[in-house]
Amino acid sequence: MELTKDKIIELLSSKDDSLFKMADKVRKEALGDEIHLRGLIEFSDYCKQNCLYCGIRRDNKDCTRYRLEPDAIIDLAKKAQGYGYKTVVLQSGEDPYYTVEKLEYILSEIKKLDLAITLSIGEKTMEDYAAYKKAGADRFLIRIETTDKDLYQRLHPNMDFDNRVRCLRDLKTLDYEVGTGCLVGLPEQTIESLAGDILFFKEINADMIGIGPFIASPNTPLADEKRNNFDLALRVMAVTRLILPDINIPATTAMETLHPNGRIIALQSGANVVMPNVTEGDYRKFYALYPGKICVNDTPAKCVGCITGKINSIGRHVSKTKGFHNKAKN
Numbered sequence: 001m002e003l004t005k006d007k008i009i010e011l012l013s014s015k016d017d018s019l020f021k022m023a024d025k026v027r028k029e030a031l032g033d034e035i036h037l038r039g040l041i042e043f044s045d046y047c048k049q050n051c052l053y054c055g056i057r058r059d060n061k062d063c064t065r066y067r068l069e070p071d072a073i074i075d076l077a078k079k080a081q082g083y084g085y086k087t088v089v090l091q092s093g094e095d096p097y098y099t100v101e102k103l104e105y106i107l108s109e110i111k112k113l114d115l116a117i118t119l120s121i122g123e124k125t126m127e128d129y130a131a132y133k134k135a136g137a138d139r140f141l142i143r144i145e146t147t148d149k150d151l152y153q154r155l156h157p158n159m160d161f162d163n164r165v166r167c168l169r170d171l172k173t174l175d176y177e178v179g180t181g182c183l184v185g186l187p188e189q190t191i192e193s194l195a196g197d198i199l200f201f202k203e204i205n206a207d208m209i210g211i212g213p214f215i216a217s218p219n220t221p222l223a224d225e226k227r228n229n230f231d232l233a234l235r236v237m238a239v240t241r242l243i244l245p246d247i248n249i250p251a252t253t254a255m256e257t258l259h260p261n262g263r264i265i266a267l268q269s270g271a272n273v274v275m276p277n278v279t280e281g282d283y284r285k286f287y288a289l290y291p292g293k294i295c296v297n298d299t300p301a302k303c304v305g306c307i308t309g310k311i312n313s314i315g316r317h318v319s320k321t322k323g324f325h326n327k328a329k330n
Contacts, residue, residue: 034323040277120141142164146189147196180208181211194232230262267311
């Protein structure tokens with residue numbers, strides 16, 4: 001669907017809930033009733049960056065840091081396969097410990113399990129991205145967070161907006177499925193800039209978009225910015241579905257942190273992906289990007305059973321494919 005920036009602003013500013021039904025209809029027409037589950041492995045919460053909103057930012061001294069060794073990551077991927085996942089998402093802070101060589105080993109071993117692999121490990125060089133691709137990575141998620149360049153620079157000390165965009169374009173050049181997205185409800189963020197974010201997703205021809213509501217995290221410079229951004233995040237997600245009908249859009253965990261049925265509501269408003277956590281033990285709570293993260297005391301087996309039941313309860317079903325945007329790869 002073609003929407004002008006003014007129309008997007010109008011939809012984001014409106015209180016008309018028919019937007020969500022429209023997005024759900026577009027999702028059904030483009031993708032059917034399959035929901036893709038991605039097993040999320042959060043393998044390190046060390047990060048060299050110092051983003052003002054993030055609970056694992058470098059200067060947060062109250063964060064319990066951990067790293068999983070390569071074989072432990074591979075073991076979690078094997079368990080994810082056993083739970084029935086077709087895709088794993090390997091996510092971490094920007095942790096220099098994981099060299100190209102370590103990641104090549106991890107990726108090549110997981111690829112032997114016939115799993116699709118998504119990486120979410122931050123800004124790297126073109127050469128690094130190429131090495132990960134050759135070793136077995138299929139997708140890469142790197143959220144732009146905001147396309148308001150001035151706001152981006154204020155929120156991301158010593159980072160460069162243009163380099164973030166460079167990463168996304170390099171990944172496209174290398175034929176990754178590229179995921180990006182934004183935080184919704186950031187201090188000083190405007191509806192106009194959110195509309196710009198959505199148009200940016202279309203401009204770069206993104207394959208997957210993650211929309212996360214901003215949740216203030218303790219021990220960060222934005223700790224006192226308390227507000228509930230659920231409805232606005234849902235609207236950004238729904239409008240994204242209207243503009244990009246056949247891409248993959250997750251019902252994010254942060255949605256459910258703000259609303260007890262957040263992921264189901266998101267699935268009924270345009271989303272078609274859920275990423276249950278398959279990390280085990282205390283690491284689930286240590287990876288604390290924001291407070292109130294759901295399911296930190298659950299086992300991976302309980303998580304997959306719980307979300308499968310919820311998906312079935314709304315007349316959807318879990319896909320048996322890897323869920324590539326390019327269906328020829330499934």
